[in-house]
Amino acid sequence: xxxxxxxxxxxxxxxxxxxxxxxxxxxxxxxxxxxxxxxxxxxxxxxxxxxxxxxxxxxxxxxxxxxxxxxxxxxxxxxxxxxxxxxxxxxxxxxxxxxxxxxxxxxxxxxxxxxxxxxxxxxxxxxxxxxxxxxxxxxxxxxxxxxxxxxxxxxxxxxxxxxxxxxxxxxxxxxxxxxxxxxxxxxxxxxxxxxxxxxxxxxxxxxxxxxxxxxxxxxxxxxxxxxxxxxxxxxxxxxxxxxxxxxxxxxxxxxxxxxxxxxxxxxxxxxxxxxxxxxxxxxxxxxxxxxxxxxxxxxxxxxxxxxxxxxxxxxxxxxxxxxxxxxxxxxxxxxxxxxxxxxxxxxxxxxxxxxxxxxxxxxxxxxxxxxxxxxxxxxxxxxxxxxxxxxxxx
Ligand SMILES: *Cc1c(COP(=O)(O)O)cnc(C)c1O
Numbered sequence: 212x213x214x215x216x217x218x219x220x221x222x223x224x225x226x227x228x229x230x231x232x233x234x235x236x237x238x239x240x241x242x243x244x245x246x247x248x249x250x251x252x253x254x255x256x257x258x259x260x261x262x263x264x265x266x267x268x269x270x271x272x273x274x275x276x277x278x279x280x281x282x283x284x285x286x287x288x289x290x291x292x293x294x295x296x297x298x299x300x301x302x303x304x305x306x307x308x309x310x311x312x313x314x315x316x317x318x319x320x321x322x323x324x325x326x327x328x329x330x331x332x333x334x335x336x337x338x339x340x341x342x343x344x345x346x347x348x349x350x351x352x353x354x355x356x357x358x359x360x361x362x363x364x365x366x367x368x369x370x371x372x373x374x375x376x377x378x379x380x381x382x383x384x385x386x387x388x389x390x391x392x393x394x395x396x397x398x399x400x401x402x403x404x405x406x407x408x409x410x411x412x413x414x415x416x417x418x419x420x421x422x423x424x425x426x427x428x429x430x431x432x433x434x435x436x437x438x439x440x441x442x443x444x445x446x447x448x449x450x451x452x453x454x455x456x457x458x459x460x461x462x463x464x465x466x467x468x469x470x471x472x473x474x475x476x477x478x479x480x481x482x483x484x485x486x487x488x489x490x491x492x493x494x495x496x497x498x499x500x501x502x503x504x505x506x507x508x509x510x511x512x513x514x515x516x517x518x519x520x521x522x523x524x525x526x527x528x529x530x531x532x533x534x535x536x537x538x539x540x541x542x543x544x545x546x547x548x549x550x551x552x553x554x555x556x557x558x559x560x561x562x563x564x565x566x567x568x569x570x571x572x573x574x575x576x577x578x579x580x581x582x583x584x585x586x587x588x589x590x591x592x593x594x595x596x597x598x599x600x601x602x603x604x605x
Contacts, residue, residue, distance in 0.1 A: 230544035253560040262510045263583030264458025277493030285486035293486035301492040313471035320452035321347040323462030326478030332357040374414040387416040393436035394425040399530025408445035419448035427456030459495035514582040524593040539576040547574035
């Protein structure tokens with residue numbers, strides 16, 4: 212038998228040959244538009260910190276105060292003895308922000324999807340997901356044991372056909388759950404939530420929407436795309452993350468009190484994991500408070516201006532108009548890598564996104580904009596991208 216390292220070296224060589232090898236780049240500065248990565252000063256277009264809250268003084272102060280008041284760690288899982296005030300304060304704030312009866316937080320968005328979906332479904336059930344949903348939802352769908360059906364990205368005819376198939380297959384005991392993102396993380400486009408809501412009603416299914424990238428950015432109260440489209444009531448399970456616009460780390464579910472009580476009893480990634488650090492929860496609450504305030508509205512206006520500037524100066528066609536995520540699809544993995552390297556040489560960090568994050572042959576640069584980018588920052592990335600597109604890199 213070959214040694215572990217021999218086997219793994221062989222596998223790594225294959226990954227390298229396919230231009231899919233990845234390694235970590237140490238960032239020697241805070242995660243902000245002007246960052247120091249591998250000792251190079253760069254303008255950072257890779258972070259999901261859409262409103263610049265990660266380094267907001269009030270968010271940092273809230274985290275610091277929580278460490279002073281509650282310590283660095285939380286000691287145990289929430290059900291054992293780790294359910295600290297900052298966790299409860301944050302969940303109250305999320306429920307109020309989302310307009311739901313309750314909310315439950317998890318240490319990560321990944322763990323939120325895994326814990327929730329595996330708690331809700333089992334092998335008699337059916338789960339239907341969009342082809343492009345996040346890996347956390349794909350993994351949860353496989354783990355829960357339900358029959359898994361995938362509809363082509365945003366293709367409502369395909370979803371309708373799958374739901375009709377479900378109706379033929381299902382028994383009294385079968386539950387059907389549809390899961391989609393609202394703003395898709397690698398393509399920057401919206402799900403047709405209104406049409407999905409109609410289909411879900413008609414075919415008697417449940418609906419879970421992952422608003423990881425939309426929370427804080429859309430709707431009157433900035434709750435997300437479901438609010439923008441007036442569909443909050445149609446979504447049974449609202450998922451979000453605390454590590455993107457909210458500026459901290461973690462994930463959450465918002466919904467009925469019954470749903471939350473059930474997840475506390477059945478979501479294994481919640482039950483069997485140490486509670487989030489109190490500082491992370493306090494920082495997330497401070498981030499939410501800012502989002503809900505006039506300052507949050509102002510930050511969002513700034514973000515919109517940057518998006519508009521970027522899209523009009525690059526004539527970007529990828530993604531929806533209001534999206535802070537703009538993909539530049541280059542296709543070939545080696546082309547995307549070369550483009551990212553060219554940008555890096557010009558002091559711009561926008562990583563190549565490759566398989567398995569996106570499908571093979573759809574490698575891309577993914578530009579994410581933030582309210583904390585200046586007009587000048589956006590101008591620089593736009594002109595560098597235009598040069599790449601014109602095939603005249605320098
Ligand atoms: C980032 C993300 C997650 C995972 O959240 P983490 O807090 O980073 O674990 C889940 N779903 C989507 C759509 C995401 O973009």
